[in-house]
Amino acid sequence: MARRRPGGEIRFDPATILMTGASSGIGAETARFYARAGRTLILWGRDAGRLEQVARDCRAAGATVITRVLDLSDxxxxxxxxxxxxxxxxxxxLVLAAGLGDMRPSADKTERAETVLELGLVNYATPAALATAAAERMVARRRGHIVLVGSVAAFHALPFAAGYSGSKAGLTRFAEALRNGIGDHGVGVTLISPGFVDTPMSRRVASAKPFLQSAPQAARLIARAVEEDRAHLIFPRLFAGLRLLDQLLPAPVRSAILRRLKADQAPRPAA
Structure with a gap:
């Protein structure tokens, strides 16, 4: 699982990778990034057709690929x-890249309760449970790494996306706590907090998407953060500054700014 570079230092070189959300977006591109001879990729996704296309790409790169179609709401x-x-x-x-991004429709005054429940399951509860199950086994083996893909939305109380930002905020705190809990047992934990990435989820957002990055760019950044055993990666870096600003502003000022924000989104395609 480790390999020496020419300089002699050891980097993380996983033999078996399990990826959720592998049928599209960041998950699919991260799977393609890691695909090579000698690796086994276990790819999970909701869309069987798209998942099989990713699997074909990874097999063509030499990887052994196992697929599983499932929904993280279960x-x-x-x-x-x-x-x-x-x-x-x-x-x-373990790369927990699956997630849902939904916000309150502009014509509505509140989000749907059922949508908030689904976001909580897919974006927080199930990834946290999977990370815990992985941690139990990796700690026993004294090796491994867990990646949780969150969002910069976790840092801001977005009035039009309380369910989404809340679920990602929960994942952010969980990732920090998990790393603190198992970091002395040979297992790494990395939280990824991306801004706008060009994925099917972000394409549904009708508002501006500043500093949009491609999914292959995101995959490369994730792999580098894993190799460096980083606790938390926020990208683009501008969003780290916005997070700090959010923390420094007085609460009334912060709330007044957030209430002025507007966004809209196309409906989620039928599964």
């Missing part, structure tokens, strides 16, 4: 699937 099913996959192929790197 947390118990996801846990059972992870334990089955890890028992067959012990996972060195």
């Amino acid at each position: 947390g118990q099913g996801a846990l059972a699937a992870f334990r089955q996959d890890d028992s067959a192929n012990p996972v060195d790197l």
Whole structure:
């Protein structure tokens, strides 16, 4: 799992990688980035057709690929699937890239309760449970790395996306706590907080998307953060500054600014 560079230092070189959200966006491009001979990729996604296309690309690059179609809103099913996959192929790197991004329609005054529940399951509860299941097994093996893909939305109380920003805020705190809990046992934890990335989810957003990055760019940044065992990567860097500004502003000023923000989004395509 480790390989020496010419300079002699060791970098993380996982043999088996499990990726959620692998049928599109950041998950798909991260799978393609890691695909090479000698690696086993276990790819999870909701869309069977798109997942198989990603799998074909990864096999063409030389990787052994196993696919699983499932929805992370079924947390118990996801846990059972992870334990089955890890028992067959012990996972060195778990990348929890699956997520949903929904906001309040501009014509509505509140979000739908059912949507907020789904966001909580897919963006927070199930990834946190999967990370915990992986941590249990990786700690026993004293090796491995867990990546949780959050969002810069976690840093701001967005009035039109309380469910989304709240679920990502929960994941942010969980990732920090998990790293503190298992960091002395040979297992790394990295939180990724991207801004706008050109994915099917972000293309639904009708408002401006400043500093938009491509999904392949995001995949390269994630892989570098894993190799460096970074606790938290925020990109683009401008959003780290915005996070600090949010923390420094007096609460009334911060709330007044956030209430003025406007955004809209196309409906989510049928699964």
